[in-house]
Amino acid sequence: MKIRFGTSGWRAVISDQFTFSNVKIVSQAIAEYVKKMGGKTLIVARDTRFMTEHYAQLVAQVLAANGIKVLMPENPTPTPVVSFAIRHYGLSGGINITASHNPPEYCGIKFNPADGSPASPEITKQIESLIEKIDESKVPMMSIREASAKELFEIFEPRADYMKAIAKKVDLERIKSAGLKVIADLLYGTAAGYLDDLCKSICGDFEVFHNYRNPYFGGGRPEPDETRLREFAERVKNRGWDVVVATDGDADRFGIVDDTGDFVKPNEVIALLAHHLYKNKNLKGPVARTVATSHALDAVAHTFNEKVIETPVGFKFLAATLLSENVVIAGEESGGLTIQNHTPEKDGILACLLILEMMAYEKKALSEIREEFRRNYGEFFNTRIDFELKDEKEKQELLTKFKNIKDYLSGIQITDQDSVDGMRYFFDRPGAWMLARASGTEPVVRIYLEAKDTSTLQSMITAIRKLSR
Structure with a gap:
């Protein structure tokens, strides 16, 4: 069996290919890559899936045995927060035990190098090559107690610093003054304690759903798509809510439902937010999208005399543009985006807050903002x-x-x-x-x-x- 990294890490079915043995092998391969690059400290986090705390501990034991210090959040942690922590604290990289929006029977390992971006194909190929040479029986292990005694393991919490960083990117006070009525669906994922806590402090009225751990995700994949968010359509229309915001299992993807109960496709969200960032926040620079993403984003960029950067599918390619160009917004049709001077990783929490910020700036219902966009740019x-x-x-x-x-x-x-x-x-x-x-x-x-x-x-x-x- 060959272990292969896809567009966002290695994912497999628990107890089929995602086993303790294979997790040890992948952890050792990442440790060898990190040491080769001169790395010394990694953050090791997890999502809310079955057994993730045990897999994370195993990863930490392997890394510590290789002389790599592990910083581990106590609670399930969003993928964008892992990326933020890598850059904010100057770490050598990060590992998140997550299968993102995949069905509950899956788990996975996502690796971000020292720049905080998703690992590039060049990096994952090196890790895959190392995997093939590793004998699981010879992978070293160190107990958490011994690792702690040797200062190779530490519980730490990046939440507060991430929240401060978000407050610098999004005008939370403006949102608060708008008095928006917001529903959030966290899909039993890692945005709990992040998006819900922020919304409680800035929304005029707020109701949250599924903000607790359920490894079965309510019986489906934790993906904030039209099917999953359909349950809120009537509630929004009949009870006068302004918007529904949602995130996936590891909080790197977003889902939006407007005040009429209509699901807003990620393609449209990215274009709407690009217009908002150019018009209301006066940001300058190009936009970036994958080849599979709507050209509505192109229409916005051209209106503001900015260029469009196109990449292959996969946020790792968009991340490279964020690191090399002054990109205002980078997005993909599958529900991932980030913005200028933020982490080079998808951030569903940020995306949801930007929607609220846009509504607060425009002082209009989301359905009205969408209609105005269509009048200006046509329909896509x-x-x-x-x-x-x-x-x-x-x-x-x-x-x-x-x-x-x-x-x-x-x-x-x-x-x-x-x-x-x-x-x-x-x-x-x-x-x-x-x-x-x-x-x-x-x-x-x-x-x-x-x-x-x-x-x-x-x-x-x-x-x-x-x-x-």
Whole structure:
């Protein structure tokens, strides 16, 4: 069995591949990489999944035995807080025991190097190479008691400093003066004690749901998508709430429902916040998005005479732009974003607070802000179609058909194409494009589509349905 890191760390099913033995091996590989880079101290955190405190302790025992000091928060900790801690305290990196928004049977290990960003492909390849050479029976271990005595283990809490940093990025006083009525759904994840505590102090009225640990996440994946947040639609409309904000299991993704009960797609949220940051906060610099993310963000940037940086899918690629360019906002369609002078990692807590800040600045309902955006920039209709296939053979067959997408199109023509990440086509209709990306870890093909009118979008969807038969 080969252990492979995906777009955001190594994830596997608990007791299948995610075992104590494999956790020891991965921990040793990371320890060897960190030592090779001259590192000395890591933060080791965890989310609210089953057994994460035990996995985190095991990681700490391996790191300590390698002479690496471990700083461990006592409570489940958001991924963005891990990234913040690395940079704020000048650490050599961090490990978070998390599977983010994956179903409850999964767990994972996410590694961030000394710059706080998600580990790049170059780094994870080195770690994977080290993994293949490690004999689990020879991995050293040190008890937490011994590690503490040798000053190689310490319980510490980055929460207060993270909250202070957030207060410098978001105008909490302005939000407080707006008297917003807010619902938060924390999906039993690590935002508990962070987003709910902040909202209690700044919202005119506030109600929180699922702000406690439940390793089963209420019977589904802890992802703040339209399906999961549907339960709040009627509550918002009937009881006069202004907005629903939500985060995923490790608080790096966000979900938003407006005052009419309508789910606001991440693609739209990113563009709305870009407009807010340029217009209301006078920030300067480019925006960054992945190839799978809506071009609504491009329209905003161009209006403010700023450029757009496009990257492959994966926040690690966006993080590189944050570290090298003065990016105002970086986002991806799967619900992750961060902003200028913040951590180079997705931050769902920050995203939710920025929505409240935008509403406070505009002094309008979120539905009104959305309508005004459409009047200024036009509409962007987008969707994603996932094909879960039987095996790699079926996956390749579908991709081969996609190469000949022109055979399935009716009424629209391809004008350009590229392969930045997957296969992407541009069409002879305003803002129309289509992208197919194959998963690197499972037999899944994801197809992203966008157009400026519904008829063009429907033509593209029809073509995809035809080729999938």
